[in-house]
Amino acid sequence: MSSREPATPEETMVVNAARELRNGQVCLVGVGPPNAATNLARRLHAPDCVLVYESGAIGAKPVRLPLSIGDDDLAETAQELVSVPEIFNYWVGAGRIDVGFLGAAQIDRYGNINTTVIGPYEEPKVRLPGAGGAPEIAAASREVYVLLRHSKRAFVEELDFVTSVGHRVDGRRRSDMGWIGKGPTVVITDLGVLRPSPDDSELELVALHPGVEREDVTDATGWDLRVRDPLETTAPPTEEEIQALRKLRARELSRPRG
Amino acid sequence: MSRDDSRTAAKVMPLAEAVAGHVNDGDTIALEGFTHLIPFAAGHEVIRQERRDLTLVRLTPDLIYDQMIGMGCAAKMIFSYGGNPGVGSLHRMRDAVENGWPRPLELVEHSHAGMANAYVAGASRLPFGILRGYAGTDLVDHNDCVAFIECPFTGERLTAVRAVNPDVAVIHAQQADHRGNVMLWGLSGVQKEAVLAAERSIVTVEELVDELEPRPHSVVLPSWVITAVCVVPGGSEPSYAAGYSVRDNDFYSEWDDIARDRDRFTEWMREHVLQAEVSATA
Numbered sequence: 001m002s003s004r005e006p007a008t009p010e011e012t013m014v015v016n017a018a019r020e021l022r023n024g025q026v027c028l029v030g031v032g033p034p035n036a037a038t039n040l041a042r043r044l045h046a047p048d049c050v051l052v053y054e055s056g057a058i059g060a061k062p063v064r065l066p067l068s069i070g071d072d073d074l075a076e077t078a079q080e081l082v083s084v085p086e087i088f089n090y091w092v093g094a095g096r097i098d099v100g101f102l103g104a105a106q107i108d109r110y111g112n113i114n115t116t117v118i119g120p121y122e123e124p125k126v127r128l129p130g131a132g133g134a135p136e137i138a139a140a141s142r143e144v145y146v147l148l149r150h151s152k153r154a155f156v157e158e159l160d161f162v163t164s165v166g167h168r169v170d171g172r173r174r175s176d177m178g179w180i181g182k183g184p185t186v187v188i189t190d191l192g193v194l195r196p197s198p199d200d201s202e203l204e205l206v207a208l209h210p211g212v213e214r215e216d217v218t219d220a221t222g223w224d225l226r227v228r229d230p231l232e233t234t235a236p237p238t239e240e241e242i243q244a245l246r247k248l249r250a251r252e253l254s255r256p257r258g
Numbered sequence: 259m260s261r262d263d264s265r266t267a268a269k270v271m272p273l274a275e276a277v278a279g280h281v282n283d284g285d286t287i288a289l290e291g292f293t294h295l296i297p298f299a300a301g302h303e304v305i306r307q308e309r310r311d312l313t314l315v316r317l318t319p320d321l322i323y324d325q326m327i328g329m330g331c332a333a334k335m336i337f338s339y340g341g342n343p344g345v346g347s348l349h350r351m352r353d354a355v356e357n358g359w360p361r362p363l364e365l366v367e368h369s370h371a372g373m374a375n376a377y378v379a380g381a382s383r384l385p386f387g388i389l390r391g392y393a394g395t396d397l398v399d400h401n402d403c404v405a406f407i408e409c410p411f412t413g414e415r416l417t418a419v420r421a422v423n424p425d426v427a428v429i430h431a432q433q434a435d436h437r438g439n440v441m442l443w444g445l446s447g448v449q450k451e452a453v454l455a456a457e458r459s460i461v462t463v464e465e466l467v468d469e470l471e472p473r474p475h476s477v478v479l480p481s482w483v484i485t486a487v488c489v490v491p492g493g494s495e496p497s498y499a500a501g502y503s504v505r506d507n508d509f510y511s512e513w514d515d516i517a518r519d520r521d522r523f524t525e526w527m528r529e530h531v532l533q534a535e536v537s538a539t540a
């Protein structure tokens with residue numbers, strides 16, 4: 001794609017997610033779009049972000065955008081490599097992660113996440129990959145950023161399965177379950193940005209991406225979505241951001257075969 | 259659990275002999291390697307020898323268990339992430355779970371942190387591992403191997419996961435020496451824990467060397483905790499072995515199409531796995 005073409009909604013989502021990361025934060029990078037967002041941030045305003053991958057790579061500085069969270073490029077550029085029990089026990093579980101950056105198949109109004117099944121567990125309509133590292137990353141990171149496309153199938157009134165806990169499950173707050181982190185502090189989609197309400201932690205729409213109408217978002221949400229007043233508009237992706245993202249992805253595509 | 263008093267050194271042998279001698283129908287088997295060093299060649303040998311009713315254990319089933327499930331080797335799987343990383347679904351696993359093809363697959367489903375600690379407990383020969391995890395998730399309702407306990411010192415409610423002790427662990431490493439000592443380096447996943455948790459272990463290696471030279475980020479497994487060592491260069495492809503190969507990300511992407519269709523999958527396996535036996539023994 002030429003760099004002159006305007007950002008796609010998906011690119012706008014990834015750019016806005018990258019903007020959320022602050023320089024120097026220690027970030028646990030989930031598979032998929034979070035991987036693109038964190039690596040983009042590191043190339044732009046957050047060069048000193050510490051990227052941690054659940055495969056055991058701490059302080060990875062990949063040259064190419066890795067496809068998996070255990071690519072050779074991550075291991076070769078990491079400050080330290082540790083085993084999987086160590087990454088979860090000493091680093092994630094012990095609360096050493098500032099930001100857990102996660103994707104999701106379904107999310108509800110309290111930021112709970114489903115990546116396990118669509119439909120009943122015993123006879124699922126769609127069997128999704130499952131939990132991976134997400135439950136403990138969501139539980140123990142200081143905050144959680146969630147990145148997913150906005151649709152009624154994804155933003156649901158009730159999850160088919162709670163894989164990872166957000167702010168509240170069945171009336172119980174996350175602190176009642178012993179979880180130390182703040183939970184999801186932002187949800188970035190291809191339509192806009194949601195943040196938990198300071199009162200009861202229910203997600204509310206706080207910003208629209210340029211060209212998106214409020215109804216586009218409320219129509220794509222499976223519950224009666226709260227809208228914060230005043231509702232803001234995100235700054236359009238800059239030429240620098242778009243170019244950096246496309247370059248990053250082009251490197252992934254042009255990767256030589258092993 | 260009884261201790262084995264006879265410590266015998268690993269024997270270097272052909273892969274087919276190791277699988278024939280140490281992997282039985284109905285076994286609980288763990289092929290480990292977290293993205294890196296996945297023992298594909300050994301998994302393919304299990305498929306060729308038509309092992310059945312296996313319980314497959316692995317954090318990330320990846321393409322290797324997708325292939326073993328699709329070829330009918332597995333009755334049950336203990337796992338924590340059943341996706342094709344960065345690509346999408348494992349279609350053969352989905353077909354088994356959603357439609358029972360080629361046979362139904364029972365799932366025992368964890369988080370990575372839970373699985374990792376189940377292996378740590380297994381390697382330590384303890385009955386359970388301990389962590390902060392699972393609270394508030396629906397995973398708890400569908401997995402009998404997860405329970406909550408009270409800390410005897412602080413009273414904190416903690417999570418216990420039942421130990422995993424496979425009959426046989428299978429891993430791929432970069433090197434072994436002629437005495438059967440094994441060294442792997444790079445991302446080391448849970449391979450050490452899997453080998454020490456298992457009753458028997460098979461290790462495929464890129465090459466045999468005279469001396470194992472110390473390296474950064476390396477794990478050495480002494481000969482006396484390993485059952486069989488098999489020299490299989492490229493035995494982790496399309497995964498990779500740091501220092502020997504890079505991950506074949508194009509193939510991981512192509513697998514999405516191959517595995518989506520039952521016939522195409524079966525044909526691919528016949529051509530690339532079942533017939534590979536002929537050339538290997540020729």
